[in-house]
Amino acid sequence: MRIATWNINGVRARIDGAVAWVRDAAPDVLCLQEIKSADEAFPREAFEDLGYNVETHGQKGFNGVAILSKLPIDEISRGLPGDDEDVQARFIEAVFSVKGGAIRVASLYLPNGNPVGSEKLTYKYGWMDRLEAYARAHLAAEETFVMAGDYNVIPEPEDARHPENWRDDALFQPETRQRFRRLLNLGLTDAFRACTTEPGHYSFWDYQAGAWQRNNGIRIDHHLLSPPAADRLVSAMIDKRTRGWEKPSDHVPVVIELDV
DNA sequence: ATGGCTGCAGGATGCAGA
Numbered sequence: 261m262r263i264a265t266w267n268i269n270g271v272r273a274r275i276d277g278a279v280a281w282v283r284d285a286a287p288d289v290l291c292l293q294e295i296k297s298a299d300e301a302f303p304r305e306a307f308e309d310l311g312y313n314v315e316t317h318g319q320k321g322f323n324g325v326a327i328l329s330k331l332p333i334d335e336i337s338r339g340l341p342g343d344d345e346d347v348q349a350r351f352i353e354a355v356f357s358v359k360g361g362a363i364r365v366a367s368l369y370l371p372n373g374n375p376v377g378s379e380k381l382t383y384k385y386g387w388m389d390r391l392e393a394y395a396r397a398h399l400a401a402e403e404t405f406v407m408a409g410d411y412n413v414i415p416e417p418e419d420a421r422h423p424e425n426w427r428d429d430a431l432f433q434p435e436t437r438q439r440f441r442r443l444l445n446l447g448l449t450d451a452f453r454a455c456t457t458e459p460g461h462y463s464f465w466d467y468q469a470g471a472w473q474r475n476n477g478i479r480i481d482h483h484l485l486s487p488p489a490a491d492r493l494v495s496a497m498i499d500k501r502t503r504g505w506e507k508p509s510d511h512v513p514v515v516i517e518l519d520v
Numbered sequence: 521a522t523g524g525c526t527g528c529a530g531g532a533t534g535c536a537g538a
Contacts, residue, residue, distance in 0.1 A: 270527045296527065321528055322536060372538055431538065466538065467525035
């Protein structure tokens with residue numbers, strides 16, 4: 261089972277490239293972030309024509325997440341639990357039947373948090389604490405689950421081409437990294453890092469200042485796996501090709517293969 | 521570098537992103 265995550269940075273602006281990539285990569289499940297679209301404006305037919313079920317949790321103008329799946333969706337849920345006042349569309353999860361039982365897949369768009377010292381960073385930390393509570397609950401149930409998405413977290417210095425440039429950024433704050441490590445310490449596995457310890461693998465390159473051409477990137481799009489899911493991990497790869505395409509997203513797809 | 525691009529809403533330019 262191939263599970264991909266991709267911050268598409270505007271699904272309507274990116275529809276041709278998105279369809280081309282889905283056709284080529286053929287993920288079983290695709291988690292999208294930053295669709296920047298209300299549900300009714302999401303170009304669902306383009307993906308349904310490729311044989312995908314489409315579930316969205318959109319919002320006009322910015323944010324917005326989606327799950328596309330070749331498999332039937334047994335359950336769908338929108339919004340990260342823990343704050344009824346949170347109106348930002350950043351979380352959707354689906355449950356699928358697989359031969360061993362069930363697998364839960366979440367598509368999440370963790371808040372950026374910049375600038376440091378702002379309420380946006382407070383919101384990010386609160387959101388990460390809610391994500392930890394969510395993970396704890398599903399770990400306690402011993403579920404096979406995957407939390408995939410744009411975490412807006414640079415976990416370690418080797419996940420940035422120039423870590424020193426990110427020292428004062430919300431993505432690399434000690435408190436941000438600590439919260440990410442807390443997730444790992446619960447027993448979750450960073451799928452990509454389980455497959456390689458090499459530095460220099462990135463999932464985002466800024467549009468500005470020739471970041472792509474200079475390979476000035478960061479790795480911020482992750483799959484975190486529960487122990488039963490990690491036991492089934494076969495491979496993880498970052499598909500850099502799309503960053504060189506016409507009108508690219510600034511993020512590229514990350515794809516894992518699970519033997520389920 | 522002073523955010524140097526980009527998408528979106530709206531119908532000019534401001535906001536958000538990382």
